[in-house]
Amino acid sequence: MMALNWLQIGLAKRDLQDMEGALEALERAVAETATNPVAAFAYAQVLFETGRNAVSAFERATALDPANPHLIRTYAAALAAEGEAERAQSILMDTLNQHPQWLDGHKSLATLRVAIGRRDEFDESYHRAIAALPDSLSLRLAHVHLLSTARAWDDARACVQEAIHRLGPNRGLEIARLSIESESNGPKGQDPNLFETVADVVDPGLDLCRVRHAFRCGAIDAALARAETYRNTRQARLFWPYLSLGWRLTNNPAAAWLDGSGDDYVCAIDLGLSLDELADLAANLRDLHTAQAPYLEQSVKGGTQTDRQLFFRPIPILQRVREKITGAVHTFLDDLPAPREGHPLLSPPRDRPILFEGSWSVLLKAGGFHSVHTHPMGWISSALHVELPSETNAGPAPAGYLQFGEAPPELNLGLGPTHQLAPKAGTLVLFPSTHWHRTVPIEAGERLSLAFDIRQPA
Known part of the structure; x- marks a missing residue:
């Protein structure tokens, strides 16, 4: 069988979560075409996903495709998993120095640092990159998102203000500012009109924040009305839990339709x-x-x-x-x-x-x-x-x-x-x-x- 076929079989088995079958097929693909970068990456990836030692396989894959950011990110994760967290950080930092707008790399490094107990410097690479590229809106928004995820509200708020001072008014920064104000329960966290300045923006993430804010302000009908618009969309699973809350608060029988009575679905x-x-x-x-x-x-x-x-x-x-x-x-x-x-x-x-x-x-x-x-x-x-x-x-x-x-x-x-x-x-x-x-x-x-x-x- 041709190596390309073994690669296709391996990827198909991985999609079906037959990981041992995938590994066997990908090993055959790599053996028959040692210079195929896709096969080398896929083989290393499945080794890593199954908890095996994968560093040497990633080293072979990176030699074939040294500029692939997805490969570098997973290679770093494999190093950390095998006890080489310092080397993993070094590889991510070196790549970020060359490509400071590599957002996935910044997030991977921050996640790694939190996991190994270095929370005090988890966002250091963002600061370095923003210092080098102070006009990059995407970098600043990614940094704010990370800080918000970590619930570091004061730092997130300061980053937004610094970005506005540098870049001027911006719709993305305004949405970030309002979301932080709402989720951190800031001075205007109970203002039902908080999001009026972005009333024309339709976005699932923003709408989820609006739903939560409406609940926080006691505007149950408004929360339900916005959540209802997502019932038949790909984002529905984000909003079903909030529909449940609203229906319970309004004694709507739809709550029982959704959640059952008591432990019906548990x-x-x-x-x-x-x-x-x-x-x-x-x-x-x-x-x-x-x-x-x-x-x-x-x-x-x-x-x-x-x-x-x-x-x-x-x-x-x-x-x-x-x-x-x-x-x-x-x-x-x-x-x-x-x-x-x-x-x-x-x-x-x-x-x-x-x-x-x-x-x-x-x-x-x-x-x-x-x-x-x-x-x-x-x-x-x-x-x-x-x-x-x-x-x-x-x-x-x-x-x-x-x-x-x-x-x-x-x-x-x-x-x-x-x-x-x-x-x-x-x-x-x-x-x-x-x-x-x-x-x-x-x-x-x-x-x-x-x-x-x-x-x-x-």
């Missing part, structure tokens, strides 16, 4: 894991918790989260658990009510292969918890509890519980949880990705879990 399934299997799973998961701090965009507070897809790793216990989980998801789908047109959980087809949008582990320390959030990239989300603190260490109930339905506290809506589940080791909890959920902090001990999102089928 299912707890015992995976039948033995104590030895749970111990094996816990030991392997703990080995993967190498980060020093949670990533900026995650809901984890007081703990860490693993990187890359857990279920792509050829670790026997993980693959056994993946198989059990796939069966549990099929059971969950079989037990759902009949399809409902337009419903985010019930309308997609249920006879397609189960694909994972992401799979990861979370280790929470004393005081750790998940803040209120949803999973807009998923269709069905989950929590598999693996190790739990004793009841004494966890604290009085509902410490450590998984709670659903509570509104984000920063919106000041006063909507508490609709239902909750006590965690149990070996029990998988499945629920719609649009459900608001959080975990209640534990007082002491550690809580180890595994989670994933199921990709919505096309």
